[in-house]
Amino acid sequence: MNVLVNGEPATTIDVMDRGLQYGDGLFETIAMRKGRPRLLAYHLERLAEGCNRLGIASPDAAVLGREIAKTATAPDCVVKVIVTRGSSGRGYRPPTNAAPTRIVAAFPWPVLAGERTPDGARLRFCDTRLSSNTRLAGLKHLGRLEQVLARGEWDDEDIAEGLMLDEAGMLVCGTQSNLFVLAGEELLTPRVDRCGVAGVMRRAVLEWASRRGMAAREVAMRPQDLFAAAEVFVTNALIGALPVRELDGRVLGRGTIAVEFNRWLAQV
Ligand SMILES: Cc1ncc(COP(=O)(O)O)c(C=O)c1O
Numbered sequence: 001m002n003v004l005v006n007g008e009p010a011t012t013i014d015v016m017d018r019g020l021q022y023g024d025g026l027f028e029t030i031a032m033r034k035g036r037p038r039l040l041a042y043h044l045e046r047l048a049e050g051c052n053r054l055g056i057a058s059p060d061a062a063v064l065g066r067e068i069a070k071t072a073t074a075p076d077c078v079v080k081v082i083v084t085r086g087s088s089g090r091g092y093r094p095p096t097n098a099a100p101t102r103i104v105a106a107f108p109w110p111v112l113a114g115e116r117t118p119d120g121a122r123l124r125f126c127d128t129r130l131s132s133n134t135r136l137a138g139l140k141h142l143g144r145l146e147q148v149l150a151r152g153e154w155d156d157e158d159i160a161e162g163l164m165l166d167e168a169g170m171l172v173c174g175t176q177s178n179l180f181v182l183a184g185e186e187l188l189t190p191r192v193d194r195c196g197v198a199g200v201m202r203r204a205v206l207e208w209a210s211r212r213g214m215a216a217r218e219v220a221m222r223p224q225d226l227f228a229a230a231e232v233f234v235t236n237a238l239i240g241a242l243p244v245r246e247l248d249g250r251v252l253g254r255g256t257i258a259v260e261f262n263r264w265l266a267q268v
Contacts, residue, residue, distance in 0.1 A: 002071045003105040007063070017101050019084030022092060023143035025101075026050040028081040030068065031238050032106070035075040037068050038268065039237065042200040047083065050139045055094065056085050059102050071106040078107045078238060082142070112239050113160035113176075120245025120254065121160035121234070125223065126150040126175065130166050130195040138198035150175045160242065161234055163223075166195055171221040177234035177242070178202035181226060182255050187216040188225075201235035208261055231255025240265045 003011055018024035028043040037043070044061045051058035068079050082105075086098035114121035128150040136143075150162050161174040171190050173179055178199040181188045187209050192198050209216035226232050230253045232244040241258035245251065 002073055003103065004067050004071055006102050007067060013101060013103070014087045016087040016089070017084055018086060018088055018094075018098070019082060019101060019142055023141065024054075024094070025056070025082060025084030025142045026054070026140055027083070027142060028140060029237055030079045030081065032068075032072045032075065032077045032079055032109075035072075037065075037072070037079065038265075039200045039204060040065065040068070042203055043081070043237070046140060046198065046200060047081065050141065051083060051100075053135070053139060054085070054141070056083060057100050059083055059100065064102070064104070067102070067104040071104050073106060074108065076109045078109060080105050080107065084142070110238070112242075114239065114242045116158055117160065117245065120243045122158055122246040123161050123163055123174070123234070123244050124154060124159050124248055126153050126162040126164050128153065128164065130164050130172050132166060132194040134194060137194050137196065138192045140197050147175045163226075163247070165223065169223070171223055171226070172196040173199075174234045174236075177236040177239070179221070180205060180233050180235065180241070180257075181221065181229040182231035182253075182257055183225070183229055185215060187214055187257065188219045188221060189216070190221045191218045199235060200237050201240060204265070205235055205241065205261055208264055226252065229253050231257055233258035 005013060026047055028047050030043050031038040048058045072079050082103040084101040086100045088095040088098055128146055130146055150164055161177055163174055164172050166172050173196045179190055206216050226247055232252050233241045235241050241261045243258040
């Protein structure tokens, strides 16, 4: 692992950092492909918007770009960027003068979820529910305990992802992905205005669909809608679009949208 903390090589942070104490910060997981950070502008925009919404001073985009390039020593790797509010004394009250902590770390390209089942991923439903909070919805903040508990629900290596519902039983996303469904001619994805992360790959799919003149909408989605869909796929910054073959042991519809999107993604 190759790590910069506030621009300097390091592997530790202050124990009073609010990212550690309270999850008071944000992160981005960026795919480096052929030496280029994929969808970098989307990552930087989401990070800046998150900083703005949380009242954290946003790191300079040019500085981050340089640090991402510096840590990424392999052409294909994963770069994780973490920005926290910085260190403070004990207590939740956000300090007015904290200096944000910036961590940029590169990791080897991983074996991705779904690679074990090349003709389509197997998914399950998780029991752990997502709680609603409009102030946090969409953000990629550091508070990921719901996802940690959900991902702890299974250890079958062949299950690529678990889908998560909100308190009302509506679909939101996967533990580490967003969800898309082709219903008739329309591409649908659950809204992320109460909980869930507004993924960069989700944004890329929605924009790609709109450029092709394909109807794409954010909706309230019920779990049973997946079984009637023509195609289901999940997305994130590393996997692109991953077609889903099976959900809770039931075979799903198979289409070509995910494959077509990935073909486009391979060129960006
Ligand atoms: C909870 C959650 N939702 C959605 C996503 C997908 O986001 P992105 O496309 O930005 O990788 C992730 C990615 O890790 C995630 O952890």
